[in-house]
Amino acid sequence: MTDRTQSxxxxxxxxxxxxxxxxxxxxxxxxxxxxxxxxxIAVRAKVGKPTxxxxxxxxxxxxLDVLLEQVVEPAVELPDTGDIVHDLRSWIRGFAxxxxxxxxxxxxxxxxxxxxxxxxxxTMLRERIxxxxxxxxxxxxxxxxxxxxxxxxxxxxxxxxxISPPWYRLxxxxxxxxxxxxxxxxxxxxxxxxxx
Amino acid sequence: MTDRTQSxxxxxxxxxxxxxxxxxxxxxxxxxxxxxxxxxIAVRAKVGKPTxxxxxxxxxxxxLDVLLEQVVEPAVELPDTGDIVHDLRSWIRGFAxxxxxxxxxxxxxxxxxxxxxxxxxxTMLRERIxxxxxxxxxxxxxxxxxxxxxxxxxxxxxxxxxISPPWYRLxxxxxxxxxxxxxxxxxxxxxxxxxx
Numbered sequence: 267m268t269d270r271t272q273s274x275x276x277x278x279x280x281x282x283x284x285x286x287x288x289x290x291x292x293x294x295x296x297x298x299x300x301x302x303x304x305x306x307i308a309v310r311a312k313v314g315k316p317t318x319x320x321x322x323x324x325x326x327x328x329x330l331d332v333l334l335e336q337v338v339e340p341a342v343e344l345p346d347t348g349d350i351v352h353d354l355r356s357w358i359r360g361f362a363x364x365x366x367x368x369x370x371x372x373x374x375x376x377x378x379x380x381x382x383x384x385x386x387x388x389t390m391l392r393e394r395i396x397x398x399x400x401x402x403x404x405x406x407x408x409x410x411x412x413x414x415x416x417x418x419x420x421x422x423x424x425x426x427x428x429i430s431p432p433w434y435r436l437x438x439x440x441x442x443x444x445x446x447x448x449x450x451x452x453x454x455x456x457x458x459x460x461x462x
Numbered sequence: 463m464t465d466r467t468q469s470x471x472x473x474x475x476x477x478x479x480x481x482x483x484x485x486x487x488x489x490x491x492x493x494x495x496x497x498x499x500x501x502x503i504a505v506r507a508k509v510g511k512p513t514x515x516x517x518x519x520x521x522x523x524x525x526l527d528v529l530l531e532q533v534v535e536p537a538v539e540l541p542d543t544g545d546i547v548h549d550l551r552s553w554i555r556g557f558a559x560x561x562x563x564x565x566x567x568x569x570x571x572x573x574x575x576x577x578x579x580x581x582x583x584x585t586m587l588r589e590r591i592x593x594x595x596x597x598x599x600x601x602x603x604x605x606x607x608x609x610x611x612x613x614x615x616x617x618x619x620x621x622x623x624x625i626s627p628p629w630y631r632l633x634x635x636x637x638x639x640x641x642x643x644x645x646x647x648x649x650x651x652x653x654x655x656x657x658x
C-alpha cells in the first residue's frame with residue numbers, strides 16, 4: 267500500500283491552498299473584488315484552474331476562505347472581559363473598524379453580494395461564519411441576562427437589534443457606521459439613557 | 463426642424479420599455495434571477511441588445527426598475543392611518559409578507575446582491591428607493607415623537623432598529639422573518655412589555 271500522506275500532491279496541498287488564498291487576496295486589493303476571476307487567481311497563484319475548482323466551487327467560495335482567515339476570526343467575535351456591557355460595546359464598535367478597512371469591506375460585500383444569488387455559497391457562509399458566531403453570542407447574552415447584567419428580552423432579538431444596523435448600513439443604505447453611532451445603538455438597545 | 467416627439471422611435475419607447483420590464487420579470491419567475499442575462503431579456507422582449515443598453519447599463523439596473531414598479535411602491539412604504547404605532551407594526555409586518563413572496567425576494571436579493579459590487583447600481587438603488595423612503599419615515603417618526611406617540615430617541619436610530627433586522631435576516635442570516643417576530647421587534651424598540 268502507498269502511504270498517501272507522503273505523496274507529493276498531498277504534501278503540496280496546503281502550500282498551494284495558502285498560495286491561492288494569498289493570490290486572491292492580493293488581486294482583490296489591487297483590482298477590487300468584482301474584477302477578480304477564477305482565471306486570474308489561478309494565474310497569479312501559478313496553479314491550474316482544475317486545482318482551483320477541486321477545492322472551491324466558485325470565486326465566492328475562495329473569498330469566503332480569505333474572509334475567514336484574514337478578517338473574521340480576529341474581528342467579528344464578541345470579546346469576553348467579564349463585563350458584558352463593555353464587551354457588547356467593543357464588539358459593535360468593531361464593526362465600525364471592520365467596515366473602515368477597505369479590504370475587509372470589499373471581501374464582506376463581495377462574498378455577501380455573491381451569496382444572494384448562489385445558494386451553495388450562502389449555506390457555506392452561514393454554516394462556517396454566521397451560525398457559529400451567533401450561537402456563541404446568544405449563549406453569552408442569555409447567561410448575562412440570567413445574571414441580571416442585560417435587560418430581559420428574547421436573546422435572539424437582543425442580538426439582532428445590535429448586529430443588524432451595522433449590516434444594514436453596509437449592505438443596504440451605504441451610510442457610514444461610526445463608533446459614535448455604535449455607542450448610541452448599544453445604549454438604546456440596553457435601555458441606557460441617551461446622550462450620556 | 464423635425465418634431466422628434468413624433469418620431470416612431472420616440473412613440474415606441476414607452477411600449478418597448480414596458481415589454482422589456484415584463485420580459486425581465488417573466489424570465490426571473492421562470493429561471494431565477496441568476497440565470498437571466500441581458501441577452502435573454504432582449505430576445506424575450508423582441509428588442510435588440512443596443513436598445514436594452516441605451517436605457518439600462520446592466521441587468522441589475524433593469525431589475526431595479528422591475529422592483530420599483532412591481533414590488534416597492536405598494537409594499538415598502540410606511541402606511542399612514544393616523545396611529546403611528548399601528549402603522550409601524552403594519553409596516554414591519556409588511557416585510558414578512560414581502561420576503562414570503564418568492565418573486566419579490568428574488569428581485570430584492572438579486573438587485574441588492576449585484577449592488578454590492580456595482581457602485582452605479584448601488585447609487586441608483588439608494589437614490590431612487592432607499593433614501594426617499596427613509597426621508598419620509600424619519601419625518602413621520604420625528605413628528606410622532608414631538609406628539610409624544612413614540613419614545614424619545616434619535617429618529618434615525620429608531621427607524622434603523624426597526625428596519626435593519628428584516629434586512630439582516632434576508633441578506634445575512636437567511637432566517638425567516640415572520641409576523642410574530644416583526645411584532646416582538648416593534649414592541650422591543652417601542653419599549654412595550656414583551657410577550658403582550
